Amino acid sequence: MSALTPSTLRIGRRYRANRLEGPYDALVIGSGIGGLTTAALLADIGWKVAVLEQHYTAGGYTHSYARNGYEWDVGVHYIGDMGAATTARRLMDHLSQGQLQWAAMDAVYDRFFLGDQTFEAVAGKAEFRDNLVRHFPDEVAAIDRYLELLAEVSSGMRGFALSRLLSPGQLKLVQPVLRRLLPDSFHRTTRDVLEELTGNATLIAVLTGQWGDLGLPPARSSFIIHALIARHYLHGGFYPVGGSWRIAETIIPRIQASGGEVFTYARVQQILIENGKACGVLMADGERILAPCVISSAGVMNTFQRLLPPDAVTRSGYDRLLRQVTPSMAHVGLYIGLKETAEALGLPRSNFWIYPSADYEGDLQRFEQDPSAPLPVVYVSFPSAKDPDYANRHPGTATIEVVAPAPFAWFERWDGSTWGQRGEDYEAFKQALGERILEVMLEKLPQLRGRIDYWEISTPLSSQHFNAYARGELYGIDHTPERFAQHWLTPRTRIPGLWLTGQDIMSCGVVGAMMGGVLTAQAVGGLKVLRVLKRVMGGQ
Numbered sequence: 001m002s003a004l005t006p007s008t009l010r011i012g013r014r015y016r017a018n019r020l021e022g023p024y025d026a027l028v029i030g031s032g033i034g035g036l037t038t039a040a041l042l043a044d045i046g047w048k049v050a051v052l053e054q055h056y057t058a059g060g061y062t063h064s065y066a067r068n069g070y071e072w073d074v075g076v077h078y079i080g081d082m083g084a085a086t087t088a089r090r091l092m093d094h095l096s097q098g099q100l101q102w103a104a105m106d107a108v109y110d111r112f113f114l115g116d117q118t119f120e121a122v123a124g125k126a127e128f129r130d131n132l133v134r135h136f137p138d139e140v141a142a143i144d145r146y147l148e149l150l151a152e153v154s155s156g157m158r159g160f161a162l163s164r165l166l167s168p169g170q171l172k173l174v175q176p177v178l179r180r181l182l183p184d185s186f187h188r189t190t191r192d193v194l195e196e197l198t199g200n201a202t203l204i205a206v207l208t209g210q211w212g213d214l215g216l217p218p219a220r221s222s223f224i225i226h227a228l229i230a231r232h233y234l235h236g237g238f239y240p241v242g243g244s245w246r247i248a249e250t251i252i253p254r255i256q257a258s259g260g261e262v263f264t265y266a267r268v269q270q271i272l273i274e275n276g277k278a279c280g281v282l283m284a285d286g287e288r289i290l291a292p293c294v295i296s297s298a299g300v301m302n303t304f305q306r307l308l309p310p311d312a313v314t315r316s317g318y319d320r321l322l323r324q325v326t327p328s329m330a331h332v333g334l335y336i337g338l339k340e341t342a343e344a345l346g347l348p349r350s351n352f353w354i355y356p357s358a359d360y361e362g363d364l365q366r367f368e369q370d371p372s373a374p375l376p377v378v379y380v381s382f383p384s385a386k387d388p389d390y391a392n393r394h395p396g397t398a399t400i401e402v403v404a405p406a407p408f409a410w411f412e413r414w415d416g417s418t419w420g421q422r423g424e425d426y427e428a429f430k431q432a433l434g435e436r437i438l439e440v441m442l443e444k445l446p447q448l449r450g451r452i453d454y455w456e457i458s459t460p461l462s463s464q465h466f467n468a469y470a471r472g473e474l475y476g477i478d479h480t481p482e483r484f485a486q487h488w489l490t491p492r493t494r495i496p497g498l499w500l501t502g503q504d505i506m507s508c509g510v511v512g513a514m515m516g517g518v519l520t521a522q523a524v525g526g527l528k529v530l531r532v533l534k535r536v537m538g539g540q
């Protein structure tokens with residue numbers, strides 16, 4: 001076994017009230033990458049921070065789990081921008097104190113199956129372009145303009161992100177200027193922008209073949225999130241050596257260095273409000289932990305619908321604001337184990353996106369209306385092939401992870417049942433769904449027929465149980481153009497002492513949520529955090 005493996009894959013310290021060593025300068029609710037980033041940067045300026053995580057392990061969607069001799073990641077399949085000294089890589093290196101290593105995927109990092117046709121995303125801007133031009137020789141102008149648009153969004157993001165640090169009053173003042181400065185594509189849907197570039201529906205489908213990475217098909221997603229993700233992976237995909245649990249494991253010591261801790265099994269029941277200010281949290285075991293700063297990384301739906309007293313939400317107007325955003329789509333995950341190595345099985349270091357056709361919106365709509373319609377997208381990822389350390393931890397085996405959309409409504413009748421005891425009908429439903437998804441995968445990987453040793457399937461209720469997303473959300477709130485126009489989605493809330501962090505502040509994705517974490521640390525810690533960040537960006 002590699003030195004990287006903890007015996008149980010449980011990261012963090014199990015919470016007990018008598019293990020608290022307050023007073024804490026800040027409490028962070030949730031140990032996803034957003035919460036950990038904020039906590040670590042505040043620890044850098046000497047703050048003692050307690051991170052409170054309801055799951056049995058830390059990391060949020062970056063956690064991994066082990067069963068039957070295999071190990072799987074839950075919400076990390078590939079991360080971009082890790083191959084050079086980018087802002088994201090520098091931050092990751094800083095947070096993990098250089099302990100986290102990254103393995104590059106194949107040059108083809110994504111492979112798109114559109115019905116009978118196959119296309120690929122190739123690492124490197126020039127390579128990406130040339131490959132597209134090879135498939136679509138008449139579309140050179142559209143492809144080049146597309147790449148320019150990605151760059152425009154990227155530069156516009158700086159102003160957009162900084163605007164998230166302003167007070168509501170300041171934001172109101174700069175808003176008209178910002179709107180003029182930001183490119184027009186910032187306010188439109190992905191499909192709208194792309195249809196202006198080309199009438200070639202297949203090219204649009206290839207360009208948006210990663211729509212599962214953002215949870216909305218192109219006609220509904222904001223071009224901002226499309227561009228951020230497409231550009232994020234433009235120089236290839238990377239995988240954290242040792243598995244995604246290494247992300248939390250390597251960040252936690254930074255939080256502990258200034259006296260803080262990351263507690264697991266630590267469910268926050270309510271955010272305490274006194275005289276209109278957040279002053280601490282009430283834990284599920286009845287313990288009250290007081291601190292002048294409460295930072296929620298649990299997502300805006302959880303924060304405003306479940307964690308705050310309803311009258312505090314109404315008084316601050318968040319009940320009205322919440323109506324402007326919607327939870328993102330629910331999903332199921334298939335976790336597969338094989339008793340041969342990735343190499344022997346011919347598993348690639350690229351992801352598969354399997355679509356019944358290039359009509360993403362139509363396929364999704366048909367599926368939502370009729371569950372027996374073809375699955376609108378099946379995403380397949382090969383973690384053991386991507387991780388150079390996997391063979392050290394689990395010799396002679398391989399793993400596959402598959403994700404597919406599944407409306408929460410399908411599972412609603414089991415909502416409220418206990419994990420592990422949801423009943424035979426639930427198990428039968430899962431089994432049938434899992435077999436259906438497996439079949440889609442096996443069509444593209446026929447060499448695996450008869451060689452699967454073990455599989456299990458998670459449902460939106462699993463995401464609800466382990467990650468506290470009430471409707472099994474993939475990515476927090478939906479990334480529509482309307483979402484990006486919500487000026488209240490900022491670190492600072494209208495309730496003094498309460499801050500938000502994580503993916504709902506900026507965008508989904510490990511790096512998106514990490515950037516949300518950086519913004520919040522900056523908003524909370526001010527100039528001192530800014531100095532830390534300057535040092536990090538200067539590479540010192």
Ligand SMILES: Cc1cc2nc3c(=O)[nH]c(=O)nc-3n(C[C@H](O)[C@H](O)[C@H](O)COP(=O)(O)OP(=O)(O)OC[C@H]3O[C@@H](n4cnc5c(N)ncnc54)[C@H](O)[C@@H]3O)c2cc1C
Nearest residue numbers: 030032033034054060061075077078268468502503509510
């Ligand atoms: C299936 C799937 C695949 C993905 N693949 C990728 C990928 O390949 N690459 C990529 O970059 N991104 C991917 N993502 C997205 C990425 O994982 C997330 O956007 C990101 O990790 C979110 O981080 P976060 O800190 O905002 O939230 P989370 O990681 O969700 O953390 C929130 C935490 O808050 C905790 N919490 C909630 N309520 C409470 C409470 N009351 N008390 C205590 N704790 C609480 C939850 O348990 C959770 O741990 C994927 C996501 C999913 C679901």
